[in-house]
Amino acid sequence: MKKINYLLIILGCLTQVMNAQVEVFTSDYIALTVPQHFYGEITHINDSLFQELKDVSGLKNDRTLLRSLPNIVSNVTVYEVEQNGDLKVLGIGISGKNKVYQVIYDYSQTQTLVWGSGENAESVLVGIGVRMVAKVKTKKAGINLSSPFGLTANTKKVEGSLEVRVTGISSSKINGIIPTTTDLSASSISVALQAVATIKSHIHDKETIITPQYLGYNKIDQTIKNENVNTQKIN
Numbered sequence: 001m002k003k004i005n006y007l008l009i010i011l012g013c014l015t016q017v018m019n020a021q022v023e024v025f026t027s028d029y030i031a032l033t034v035p036q037h038f039y040g041e042i043t044h045i046n047d048s049l050f051q052e053l054k055d056v057s058g059l060k061n062d063r064t065l066l067r068s069l070p071n072i073v074s075n076v077t078v079y080e081v082e083q084n085g086d087l088k089v090l091g092i093g094i095s096g097k098n099k100v101y102q103v104i105y106d107y108s109q110t111q112t113l114v115w116g117s118g119e120n121a122e123s124v125l126v127g128i129g130v131r132m133v134a135k136v137k138t139k140k141a142g143i144n145l146s147s148p149f150g151l152t153a154n155t156k157k158v159e160g161s162l163e164v165r166v167t168g169i170s171s172s173k174i175n176g177i178i179p180t181t182t183d184l185s186a187s188s189i190s191v192a193l194q195a196v197a198t199i200k201s202h203i204h205d206k207e208t209i210i211t212p213q214y215l216g217y218n219k220i221d222q223t224i225k226n227e228n229v230n231t232q233k234i235n
Helices: 002-022 063-068 148-152 172-177 186-201 219-225
Strands: 029-037 041-045 051-055 071-081 087-089 100-115 122-138 158-167 213-218
Touching: 029 071, 029 100, 029 122, 041 063, 041 100, 071 122, 100 213, 122 148, 122 186, 148 186, 158 186, 172 186
Parallel strands: none
Antiparallel strands: 029 213, 041 051, 071 087, 071 100, 100 122, 122 158, 122 213
């Protein structure tokens, strides 16, 4: 009997943890809806594996740049599309009824840079990324948008489109893997996930061209400085 009670307690705790995770839609990283080409200096790891500040315009755009991008992030950013077309970052990934969202599922390899100083300083992510972008209109409330599997389970309750985007990574092989934009269905989500996994497997190919991009910024840093986060600010 005691073992059964302990098991029930453990299962109850696990349920609470899982429910808490459902409500968390993103890490600190907020993805820019449109990444920008990066101009400026990065911390470059040279052939001798020493760090040095280098302007990206003077670096070779091949796989050797990947060792200068040590931060690997997999996360999701959920934007609500307001009636005037503006985008608002959601604090949770649970949908309302008859709302329009843009959901960015991101895999990125970056380094963190600090731009500016004092009150004007901000933390940004520069690197490469592979992302799925779902443009969703929900027919009911309570759909978990923070996971593509949540969308898969609710394809009859949403409508929209899905696409795969590659940022800062290019090769003939990778370009041929990217699927065309399609409707939001269980099969299209499966195809998109497979495409993302395959593209990631070719990032280190010898022929792959790597071009660092400005991908996003740090939510905590921005929130501390200004409670009204401007998701579209780009230096």
